[in-house]
Amino acid sequence: MPHRPARAAALIVLLAAASHVWGQLSIPTPPAPRAPSKPAAPKPRGPSTIEAQNIEGVSEFEFIGRGKVEFQREDLTIYSEYLRYNQEFGRIEANDGVRMLRGVDRFFGPRLRYNTLDDTGVFEESNNILHGETTTMRGKAERTEFLGKDHLRMLKSTFSTCAPDKEDWRFDAEQLDLDTDRQVATVRNGSLKFFDTTILPMPYGSVSLDNQRKTGFLAPFYSHTTLRGFELSIPYYWNIAPERDATFIADTMAKRGELFKGELRYIDRSYTGNMNLEYLPNDKELNRSRGALAIQHLQRITPALTGMVDINRVSDSRYFVDLSSQVRQVSVGNLQQMGMLTYGGVLPGAISYSVSGMYQHWQTLQDPLSPTTPPYAREPQINFNLIRNDIAGRFDVAIPAESVRFTHPTMLEGTRLQINPTLTAPILAPGYFLTPKIGAHAATYDLVMTRLTPGNESKPSSTVPWASLDGGLIFDRPIRWFGEQRTQTFEPRLFYVYAPFRNQNNVPIFDTGISDLNYAQIFTENRFAGGDRFGDANQLTLAATSRVLTDSGTELVRGTLAQRYYFSDERVGLTPTSTLRTASQSDVLASVGGRLARSLTADASVQYSPSLSRSERYTVSARYAPEIAKVVSASYRYNGTVAPVIHQVDITGQWPIAAGWYAMGRFNYSLVDSQVLEAIGGVEYNAGCWVFRTALQRLQAATNTTSSGIFFQLEFNGFGGVGSDEIITMLKRSVPGYSVTNPTQAGLVPPSMQRPLPFQQVF
Numbered sequence: 001m002p003h004r005p006a007r008a009a010a011l012i013v014l015l016a017a018a019s020h021v022w023g024q025l026s027i028p029t030p031p032a033p034r035a036p037s038k039p040a041a042p043k044p045r046g047p048s049t050i051e052a053q054n055i056e057g058v059s060e061f062e063f064i065g066r067g068k069v070e071f072q073r074e075d076l077t078i079y080s081e082y083l084r085y086n087q088e089f090g091r092i093e094a095n096d097g098v099r100m101l102r103g104v105d106r107f108f109g110p111r112l113r114y115n116t117l118d119d120t121g122v123f124e125e126s127n128n129i130l131h132g133e134t135t136t137m138r139g140k141a142e143r144t145e146f147l148g149k150d151h152l153r154m155l156k157s158t159f160s161t162c163a164p165d166k167e168d169w170r171f172d173a174e175q176l177d178l179d180t181d182r183q184v185a186t187v188r189n190g191s192l193k194f195f196d197t198t199i200l201p202m203p204y205g206s207v208s209l210d211n212q213r214k215t216g217f218l219a220p221f222y223s224h225t226t227l228r229g230f231e232l233s234i235p236y237y238w239n240i241a242p243e244r245d246a247t248f249i250a251d252t253m254a255k256r257g258e259l260f261k262g263e264l265r266y267i268d269r270s271y272t273g274n275m276n277l278e279y280l281p282n283d284k285e286l287n288r289s290r291g292a293l294a295i296q297h298l299q300r301i302t303p304a305l306t307g308m309v310d311i312n313r314v315s316d317s318r319y320f321v322d323l324s325s326q327v328r329q330v331s332v333g334n335l336q337q338m339g340m341l342t343y344g345g346v347l348p349g350a351i352s353y354s355v356s357g358m359y360q361h362w363q364t365l366q367d368p369l370s371p372t373t374p375p376y377a378r379e380p381q382i383n384f385n386l387i388r389n390d391i392a393g394r395f396d397v398a399i400p401a402e403s404v405r406f407t408h409p410t411m412l413e414g415t416r417l418q419i420n421p422t423l424t425a426p427i428l429a430p431g432y433f434l435t436p437k438i439g440a441h442a443a444t445y446d447l448v449m450t451r452l453t454p455g456n457e458s459k460p461s462s463t464v465p466w467a468s469l470d471g472g473l474i475f476d477r478p479i480r481w482f483g484e485q486r487t488q489t490f491e492p493r494l495f496y497v498y499a500p501f502r503n504q505n506n507v508p509i510f511d512t513g514i515s516d517l518n519y520a521q522i523f524t525e526n527r528f529a530g531g532d533r534f535g536d537a538n539q540l541t542l543a544a545t546s547r548v549l550t551d552s553g554t555e556l557v558r559g560t561l562a563q564r565y566y567f568s569d570e571r572v573g574l575t576p577t578s579t580l581r582t583a584s585q586s587d588v589l590a591s592v593g594g595r596l597a598r599s600l601t602a603d604a605s606v607q608y609s610p611s612l613s614r615s616e617r618y619t620v621s622a623r624y625a626p627e628i629a630k631v632v633s634a635s636y637r638y639n640g641t642v643a644p645v646i647h648q649v650d651i652t653g654q655w656p657i658a659a660g661w662y663a664m665g666r667f668n669y670s671l672v673d674s675q676v677l678e679a680i681g682g683v684e685y686n687a688g689c690w691v692f693r694t695a696l697q698r699l700q701a702a703t704n705t706t707s708s709g710i711f712f713q714l715e716f717n718g719f720g721g722v723g724s725d726e727i728i729t730m731l732k733r734s735v736p737g738y739s740v741t742n743p744t745q746a747g748l749v750p751p752s753m754q755r756p757l758p759f760q761q762v763f
Helices: 005-017 319-323 726-734
Strands: 023-027 048-052 054-058 062-073 076-086 091-102 105-115 120-131 136-148 151-160 169-179 184-194 197-208 216-218 221-225 229-241 244-253 257-267 271-283 288-300 305-314 334-347 351-364 377-391 395-407 413-419 422-424 427-429 432-448 461-473 475-481 484-499 537-549 555-566 588-597 600-609 614-627 630-639 646-658 661-670 675-686 690-702 705-716 720-723
Touching (some): 062 091, 076 105, 091 120, 105 136, 120 151, 271 319, 288 319, 305 351, 690 726, 705 726
Parallel strands (some): 221 720
Antiparallel strands (some): 023 048, 048 062, 062 076, 136 151, 184 197, 216 229, 221 705, 229 244, 244 257, 271 288, 288 305, 351 377, 377 395, 395 422, 413 432, 555 588, 588 600, 600 614, 614 630, 661 675
């Protein structure tokens, strides 16, 4: 063990006289010299310790260690066969098998010169191991220069995250500066090599050491699709400020031409938003310019007043079909242009209120083979709501109101004013609940009559009162479930609604449709969605649910059965010519599902028509996911209640197929149309220090229009990658449960702006 500094002087004489014996020396460190230009003294150094088989020296000046020398001071440790230490000037000379540990980094080589006072020095022909937050870099340099505590320079260096005996990729540089204080690495005359082949030259550049955002070129990425051809994108990232950044992308497509993209993102305490702009000066296929614009902005003007803007426009209806590879964009039918202000607060008497105003337009992207009717614009819509709960400890009151002006280029226009007051008296207890509720739907219109809308009343109105009663019980009992103690529940529920008939045939349809029959809708008062209709009702819904729960309340299995019973025929339809219901009961809704095993879940639901003795809709799905990067899902879906009928099979998965190899894909097939809606097949190879993934995609972009593409990405752990970023986005969207096999590399996402920055370069 090192001696205390107070005993060091007495031991120095004995240790200096000793020959070829195991020695140990604890040296009190003198204060560092104070620079005349700096009035503040540097931080005092801790004690230094030398251990060796033989130690020679003069107290307080210089010591020489030979044979298995170990020098220690704070976070600096040096091992060698020979070491000379000048304590007065802080100089260290070490030769023969030198190993140096500085913090968490390690250096190995034949010769070291180091100054402990300012942490500067030179290591000749060193092998280096540098530890980052998520990866470890291994490399070597002809000369490693220590330029301070947080600054390192390596000349004629190379590094990699691969194992020493399997260096598949490496980065070579004439000069590499690592500044851990600024967390920036600067490269001169560098090149990225993969199996000794240069794939990315870097004459001059800088790389972030801690994945922070910084200005520079990102790695280019590539793809190939049938609609765009070979595509090369070169992005440039601009770190404007900690709360703002921008990305500019030059994209060249063999079949379409040059596409320029720009994205601006910003965030502050009172606002956040982003702007996207795309411009194609000349589409080679169509011989005209095309473009897209998207703006989203959310602003907190005052603590009670907020504003929002959402603007989306494209130059033509086929923009996403031709220029996007994602179904999320390809399938968009209506693009919103909307601005909204919301104001809210609490009035005396604990009355909550809110007022909002919205201006909304739509751009409808028409498919010539499957045209749709554009939705109404709202110019404007004003909503008002008052809420008062726990009146006399029993009643809740809500008074929502709305005024909206609907406009349309080809259909009836007008203004609708409606109010929907409700009074609720909920009764809650541990084993049951009962919620009586009354309300009214009142709407009046001021229509703009034109030659396109003859025969309509200019100021129709309707008022429909209604009442409902919702109640349920909750029973539970202990059971044995596969040898384990569990809890089973039985939860019956009833929901009664009464609404008298009011003729609403003279009321127009602006934003209303018939709600889909499902478990959520079956417990609502109105069978219509929207403000133009309120259906007559004299009906009772009965339902029962049973669950199996663990001691912590986790649901293992559940089963639900529900059906609605009608005591009168339906008289209010969506239009005067709509077919009205005369049956005394609805379809039966049933579902069952849960966790069948630790890694296996399954769900099944069905909508069965007793009158037709057939299933109108059913879905069966299962998912097996024993661990990360092992997941298989399958579903079978049929819906005959909509037009066109939906009848689909969907299979997705990711699974290891060999050492380091993973397969992933999706097969979504329409049995009605006998065509593939989306198919993806890909593989991912994880070599330990690099990952390669590639995928083929085929999707139904529009009626009689398919798009096929191939995407790939090559990532070097701890450094970055090249290829298409779209492939991970596509796989995560299309393959539920998909996981990258190198999560430390995929997790390079700055927390402030959530943008992956794989590799940055400045020329």
